[in-house]
Amino acid sequence: MRYLAKEDSKCIQCKACEEICSTTYFKVNDRNKSCIQINEKDGMPEINVCDQCGECIDICPVMAITRDKKGIVRINKKICVGCFMCVGFCSKLSMRQHDDHIEPFKCIACDMCSKVCPTGAIYISERDDSEALEMPLEKIFNK
Amino acid sequence: MTVEDIMKIKKFSYSRIIVKVNDKHIEQEDYAVTVVNDGDDVKMIHLLAGG
Amino acid sequence: MDIITLKNNHKLLKEYKYELGKIDKGYANRTLYVNVSDNNIMEKPVTQMMKDKFVGGKGFGLWYLWNAVTSETKWNDPENEIVIAGGPVCGITQYAGTGKSLVCSLSPLTDIPIDSNVGGFFGPLLKFSGFDALEIQGKAEKDVIVYIDGNTGVVTIEEAPLEAVDGHVLGEQLTEMYADNEADKRNVAVVTAGTGAEHSRFGLLNFTFYDPRRKVTRLKQAGRGGIGTVFRDKKIKALIVKFSNVKGDLNNPFDQAIINKTGIKYHKEIHDLDSKQNNMRKIGTANIIEVMDAYDLLPVMNYQYGMHPDTQNIKSTVFIEKYITQGVQDGCWYGCSMACAKAADNFELKTGPYKGQKVTVDGPEYENAAGLGSNCAIFDPEGILELNFYCDTYAIDTISFGTATAFAMECYERGIINKEITGGMELNFGNFEAAAELLHQMSRGEGFGVTVGQGINRMKKLFAEKYGADPDFLFDIGMEQKGLEYSEYGSKESLAQQGGYGLTNKGPQHDEAWLIFMDMVNNQIPTFEDKAEALHYFPMFRTWFGLYGLCKLPWNDIVPADNKYTSEPAKVPEHVQNYLDVVYGVTGKKLSVSDMIKESERVYNFQKIFCIRMGKGLRANDRTPYRSMGPVTKEEYESRQERYDSQLKEKVVYDPEGKSTEEKIAVLRKYRENQYELLMDAVYKRRGWNSNAVPKLEHLKYLDMELPELIEVIKDLQ
Structure with missing residues (x-):
C-alpha cells in the first residue's frame, strides 16, 4: 500500500508541507487544516501524518472509510456522518478534525508535500499489504 | 496485613475499585506491599455502574 | 413472500403532506399526531412551556399522555396513547449514546404510565423528518402501518395485511421495502412488536437499525411495561420512518x-480505557455477570440466592470467546464509541x-x-441466546419474562402448581425447553405460557383463587410491585436498593437508582439521611437523560x-460536565448540576402525580414483596445464616442462639420491614413529599410546576 514515509531527523520544521497541504485542500494557510503536521517534542521535530494503517476502517459506523486501489485509506465524505470516532480512535493521532468542517480529513499520499520538502524528510513509499490493520468481513464473521 | 490481604479476606475481586488508606490513594500495583496498621482508616470503594 | 407482493397488498387509508422544516438548536418545534381510529393526522407545535417544564423525551411523552387520558382510561381504551420522543x-x-428515545403509554401490567427507553435509529430519524415526538392514539380496524417519509414530507396510514408480525422478519421486510437500495437501508428505521405481544401483558417494542x-436489521428494545401489547391491541403492525443524508x-x-x-x-x-475497565465494546453490559455472582448479588432461582457455581458457564468471557462477534x-x-450493542x-435456533x-x-x-439465565437457573449460554432471540422477535420483555418464569418455576418446585396445571410442562428450575415452550405458547396464544404472560400480579391472584395457594406466601415470593416485574438485581441485602426499586414511579426498574454497591459493599450511605439523599439525587440525575x-x-x-x-x-x-457542555453546545442553554436535577425533578414530580391520578402513587403502593427485602424461607435464611444472625445480634439486639430458623426469620422480617418504613419517611421528606408520598404544594411551587391540573389531583391529599 502506498503511503507518505517520513524521517523525523531530516525535518528542519520549515512547515512548507503544512502550507501546501492546507492551501491545496482548504484554500488557506492554516496548519490546523493540514493533513501533515510538524510538532516538536523535547526540542526535536516530530512529523505526524497518516501511515495508511487502516485501523480506522473498522471503527466507522457507516463504512465511509475504505482502501482504494493503491492501498490508500480514504474517507467518502458523502456517506460520512461526522461522528469523529475515527479521530478519537486513531492511535497515531493522525486523523484530523477542524470545527469548520463536519467531516474529518486525512492524508491521502497525494505527494504534493514531498515535492516542496527541502530535505527529503517526507517521500512516497510502499508498504506491504499484510501490514493493513483492518479485518476483512469474512474473517470477522467466520468463527 | 497488606491491602491485598484485606481484599482477599473480603473477597473483593472487582477491578474498578478505589482504595484509600488514611485518605491516601493506593494504586493497584502497590496493593501487595502496602501495610495496613490497627486504627488506619481504610476505604475500598467499588465503582460499579449497573444496567 | 416477496416484498413487491407485500407492498401491493397495502391499502392506503390516509395520506398527509407536510412542509419539511429545519431543526433549531435541537428542536424541530413540532410533533406529529396520528389517530388510527379515524385516521386523523396532524401537526402540533412545541410550545415554550413544554420546553421550559418538560424539555423533551419522556417529558413530552408524559405531557401528551396526561392530556390524552382521564383517570378512568384503561390501557386498551382507544384514548390510551403511545408517545415516542427523543429530546x-x-x-x-x-x-x-445520543440516539435514545423514550416511549410512554399506560401499561397493561400496572394501569399507570410506563416510560421505556430505547436506542435504534427511529428517534433521530423521526426528528430529522421534522418531529420532536410522535403521538399515536386510537385503534385500527385492521392491521396498519404508519409510514413517515422525511425526504418528501409525507405521512401515510396503510393497511398491511400480509407482512409478518414477528420483529426480526418484519423489520427486514419493511427495511427492504422502503429503502431505495442497499446503501439507503440505514436510512430506514422500523418500530415493531411481535406475536408474543398479542398474548401477554409484557409485550415490548423493537426499534430497528x-x-x-x-x-x-438489528433490534433494540423499549422493553418494560408492555407497550408492545398496547401497540398490537391498537392493531398497529409497524411504524416506519425514512430520512436520507x-x-x-x-x-x-x-x-x-x-x-x-x-x-x-x-x-x-x-x-x-474500555479494555481496562468494563469491556463494553467486547461484551456490553453482560460484563458484570460474574461480578454480581462474586458479590452474592446475582438473582438465582427467583431471587432466593445470590450466587451459584454454574455461573461459570455463563460468565462474560464465555460469551466473548464463543458467541459474541468481536x-x-x-x-x-x-x-x-461505547458500542455495547453486541450480537x-x-x-x-434449536426450537420453535x-x-x-x-x-x-x-x-x-x-x-x-x-x-433468562441465573434467575431461572438456566446456566446455559446457548439457552440464554435462544430465549433472548425469541423474546426479541416475539416482542416479549426479557426482564418480565425472566422474573415471571422464575416465579412460576418456584411455584412448580414447591407444588403450588403442577403438571396438570402447566399442561404437562415440567417447570423445574433449569428447564430450558420448558422456558422456550412458554415463549412459543405466548406467540401462539395457547397453553400455560399465556398464563405466565399475564404477569406475576395476575398469576398470584389466579393461583390463590383457583388452585388454593397461600396468597401471603405468593405475595412474599412474587417479585413484582405496582404490577411490574422486578429487574435483575438482588436487593435483599441493600435497604437503599429496596428503596431504589420500591420508591420508583413506574415500578421496580433500576433506571432510577442503582445503589447496591454503594450501599452494601462500600457502605457509603450508612444513615437514613444518606440513603434518602442518594434516593433523591440518583433517580433525579439518572432520569434526566431521558x-x-x-x-x-x-x-x-x-x-x-x-x-x-x-x-x-x-x-x-467530568462526564457530568461533558453532558452540560453538550447540552450547551446544542441548545445554547447553560445548565449547572442543580439545574439538571431541577429539570428532572419537574418531570419526575409530574409523573408522580400522574401515577396518583391513575390510582397507584401513594405510600401503600410503595410496599414491596418480602423476597426483595429479606429471607422468606428456611433455605434462604440458612444460606446466609452468619450474616443474618449477626444482624439480629447487632441491629435488633436479639440473641439468635438456640432459636429456630422460623423464629429468626420472623424477628428479622419485623426489623427489616420497619427499616423500610423509616426509609420511606426519610426519602419522601427529602423529595418534598408528605408521609403519604404526595408532593407538597410548596414543592411544586419551588419547582415552578404549579399547573392547575396537578394541583387538582393533590390538593386534597396534602
Whole structure:
C-alpha cells in the first residue's frame, strides 16, 4: 500500500508541507487544516501524518472509510456522518478534525508535500499489504 | 496485613475499585506491599455502574 | 413472500403532506399526531412551556399522555396513547449514546404510565423528518402501518395485511421495502412488536437499525411495561420512518465546536480505557455477570440466592470467546464509541417456528443473562441466546419474562402448581425447553405460557383463587410491585436498593437508582439521611437523560482515568460536565448540576402525580414483596445464616442462639420491614413529599410546576 514515509531527523520544521497541504485542500494557510503536521517534542521535530494503517476502517459506523486501489485509506465524505470516532480512535493521532468542517480529513499520499520538502524528510513509499490493520468481513464473521 | 490481604479476606475481586488508606490513594500495583496498621482508616470503594 | 407482493397488498387509508422544516438548536418545534381510529393526522407545535417544564423525551411523552387520558382510561381504551420522543440532544453524532428515545403509554401490567427507553435509529430519524415526538392514539380496524417519509414530507396510514408480525422478519421486510437500495437501508428505521405481544401483558417494542456490515436489521428494545401489547391491541403492525443524508450538524446546534471537542475527548477515553475497565465494546453490559455472582448479588432461582457455581458457564468471557462477534463497530446510533450493542452471529435456533435458521441475536445484555439465565437457573449460554432471540422477535420483555418464569418455576418446585396445571410442562428450575415452550405458547396464544404472560400480579391472584395457594406466601415470593416485574438485581441485602426499586414511579426498574454497591459493599450511605439523599439525587440525575435523548451508560460504565481522585467518584464529575457542555453546545442553554436535577425533578414530580391520578402513587403502593427485602424461607435464611444472625445480634439486639430458623426469620422480617418504613419517611421528606408520598404544594411551587391540573389531583391529599 502506498503511503507518505517520513524521517523525523531530516525535518528542519520549515512547515512548507503544512502550507501546501492546507492551501491545496482548504484554500488557506492554516496548519490546523493540514493533513501533515510538524510538532516538536523535547526540542526535536516530530512529523505526524497518516501511515495508511487502516485501523480506522473498522471503527466507522457507516463504512465511509475504505482502501482504494493503491492501498490508500480514504474517507467518502458523502456517506460520512461526522461522528469523529475515527479521530478519537486513531492511535497515531493522525486523523484530523477542524470545527469548520463536519467531516474529518486525512492524508491521502497525494505527494504534493514531498515535492516542496527541502530535505527529503517526507517521500512516497510502499508498504506491504499484510501490514493493513483492518479485518476483512469474512474473517470477522467466520468463527 | 497488606491491602491485598484485606481484599482477599473480603473477597473483593472487582477491578474498578478505589482504595484509600488514611485518605491516601493506593494504586493497584502497590496493593501487595502496602501495610495496613490497627486504627488506619481504610476505604475500598467499588465503582460499579449497573444496567 | 416477496416484498413487491407485500407492498401491493397495502391499502392506503390516509395520506398527509407536510412542509419539511429545519431543526433549531435541537428542536424541530413540532410533533406529529396520528389517530388510527379515524385516521386523523396532524401537526402540533412545541410550545415554550413544554420546553421550559418538560424539555423533551419522556417529558413530552408524559405531557401528551396526561392530556390524552382521564383517570378512568384503561390501557386498551382507544384514548390510551403511545408517545415516542427523543429530546433536544437526540440525533447528534459526535458524542456517545445520543440516539435514545423514550416511549410512554399506560401499561397493561400496572394501569399507570410506563416510560421505556430505547436506542435504534427511529428517534433521530423521526426528528430529522421534522418531529420532536410522535403521538399515536386510537385503534385500527385492521392491521396498519404508519409510514413517515422525511425526504418528501409525507405521512401515510396503510393497511398491511400480509407482512409478518414477528420483529426480526418484519423489520427486514419493511427495511427492504422502503429503502431505495442497499446503501439507503440505514436510512430506514422500523418500530415493531411481535406475536408474543398479542398474548401477554409484557409485550415490548423493537426499534430497528440497519447494520451495514452484517447486512441485517438489528433490534433494540423499549422493553418494560408492555407497550408492545398496547401497540398490537391498537392493531398497529409497524411504524416506519425514512430520512436520507444524515449528517453531523442536522440539529443546527448553537456551538458545534464544543460538541466536537467533547465527543472526540470521549472517543479517546473509550479507546484508551474500555479494555481496562468494563469491556463494553467486547461484551456490553453482560460484563458484570460474574461480578454480581462474586458479590452474592446475582438473582438465582427467583431471587432466593445470590450466587451459584454454574455461573461459570455463563460468565462474560464465555460469551466473548464463543458467541459474541468481536471487532465490529456495534453502536446503536452513530457516534457511540461505547458500542455495547453486541450480537451473536450465525446462531442456529434449536426450537420453535424458526428452528434451524441461523440468526443474529441482539444480546445478551446483563438483564437477559441474569433474567433468562441465573434467575431461572438456566446456566446455559446457548439457552440464554435462544430465549433472548425469541423474546426479541416475539416482542416479549426479557426482564418480565425472566422474573415471571422464575416465579412460576418456584411455584412448580414447591407444588403450588403442577403438571396438570402447566399442561404437562415440567417447570423445574433449569428447564430450558420448558422456558422456550412458554415463549412459543405466548406467540401462539395457547397453553400455560399465556398464563405466565399475564404477569406475576395476575398469576398470584389466579393461583390463590383457583388452585388454593397461600396468597401471603405468593405475595412474599412474587417479585413484582405496582404490577411490574422486578429487574435483575438482588436487593435483599441493600435497604437503599429496596428503596431504589420500591420508591420508583413506574415500578421496580433500576433506571432510577442503582445503589447496591454503594450501599452494601462500600457502605457509603450508612444513615437514613444518606440513603434518602442518594434516593433523591440518583433517580433525579439518572432520569434526566431521558429528557434529552441520551443513554445513561456512557455516563458511568466507563470513567476517566483520574476519576478516582475526584471528591465524588460515583458521580463521575467530568462526564457530568461533558453532558452540560453538550447540552450547551446544542441548545445554547447553560445548565449547572442543580439545574439538571431541577429539570428532572419537574418531570419526575409530574409523573408522580400522574401515577396518583391513575390510582397507584401513594405510600401503600410503595410496599414491596418480602423476597426483595429479606429471607422468606428456611433455605434462604440458612444460606446466609452468619450474616443474618449477626444482624439480629447487632441491629435488633436479639440473641439468635438456640432459636429456630422460623423464629429468626420472623424477628428479622419485623426489623427489616420497619427499616423500610423509616426509609420511606426519610426519602419522601427529602423529595418534598408528605408521609403519604404526595408532593407538597410548596414543592411544586419551588419547582415552578404549579399547573392547575396537578394541583387538582393533590390538593386534597396534602
